[in-house]
Amino acid sequence: MRLAELSERSGVSTATIKYYLREGLLPPGHRVNATTAEYDEEHLRRLRLVRALIQVGGVPVATAREVLGHVDDDSLGRTVRLGAALWALPHAPEPDEDDPAVVAARAEVDRLLESLGWETARELAPLSPVHRSLVVAVATLRRLGHLWDAELMAPYGELMHQVARRQLDFMETHASPTEQVELAVASAVLFEPVLRALHRLAQEEESARRYGIE
Amino acid sequence: MRLAELSERSGVSTATIKYYLREGLLPPGHRVNATTAEYDEEHLRRLRLVRALIQVGGVPVATAREVLGHVDDDSLGRTVRLGAALWALPHAPEPDEDDPAVVAARAEVDRLLESLGWETARELAPLSPVHRSLVVAVATLRRLGHLWDAELMAPYGELMHQVARRQLDFMETHASPTEQVELAVASAVLFEPVLRALHRLAQEEESARRYGIE
């Protein structure tokens, strides 16, 4: 199909598709001559994934390119590919290590990982931007006066571990090896809006149950 | 304290504080004369909350103003204030109701709420932007070929309900009534980065356990 048809079927304007091609989010079409290129179903699939990452997942365009680059890199194993893709997602900036809230948060996060027995996470802690994001978020909550400690966080960690196990179970039953990493990234990015919405709905629901609609 | 000291103690530049004052995120200082205004601890607290919402929570400035407006509105009850604040947060745009993925997603979300017994959420479904966001996210996953249905989502809904219950329990033990809504909003916005980070760490951990670092 031509660019116009790709646009038609995806609902994305040709100008935007050209932009994604320029930015390297989509592989170029197969050139048939100097003025025409042909696109296939794979391009359409990829375009839908890109749109989902950017629009629903809120991932910046430059980041999406990086993430997809890791997903496509089939020279690596599943864990490394997934890890690299997750690490490429946007994260909190470097915290100020002199801030006592940051120091306390880091200590609590370390205790948390120990109590949960997440060995890989502990080993990777100094490098992992995900770990850093967690420290920053906990430090922020502590700075606002909420005394988040390891004991308080542990049940949430357990719950998220259950979520992760469930997702990997699902992944194993359904997808081919290459699809698995893509699915895992889609899970990481697109599943988060689902969890967030469920969390907010649950908050509203539980608040209404306890206090009624005063 | 003066603006300069407020800036000093919060780590936010005077230019930015002035910007927040202009945008109505911070109440103006108490004017002592034509060229000087005095700020107190309450301003500092509020400024820290604003920074946390914007920087860690990623909430747009205009949205933060709206959210805080609802939090401050003590003419309303807890549930309504919390609900209004949650509804003011950024959400997915109106989905295209002709899209079969959207229709299917809506049906599955409705089944999900029924099976979870979330009555308030069901009643508010036509109005709630949170409900709409959930439909959009599920529709996106379905469009990418993942067959998310009510049965698949129910355990996650249960988990998020557990999270919400735990948060409200915590809220009840600690905060005064006015603080409760602020804490609930802080929980909604700032707890999400914590959950997200825990989720991603759990994914990495579980992937490493199952497949090793290939």
Place this chain on the structure above:
DNA sequence: CCGCTTGGATAGTCTCGCTATCCCAGGAAG
């Protein structure tokens, strides 16, 4: 009383994610 700070107003900057315009090379209709 004179410079320095304070706070308010205004305009500028930088990044993002597109979007509109130009241009040229085919391919098709006349």
Place this chain on the structure above:
DNA sequence: CTTCCTGGGATAGCGAGACTATCCAAGCGG
């Protein structure tokens, strides 16, 4: 063959968002 239309690449522009830098006039302090 020529003319006109379309597809695709390159470039520049736009509009929102979050600051940021510059001015300016009114005090206060030595």
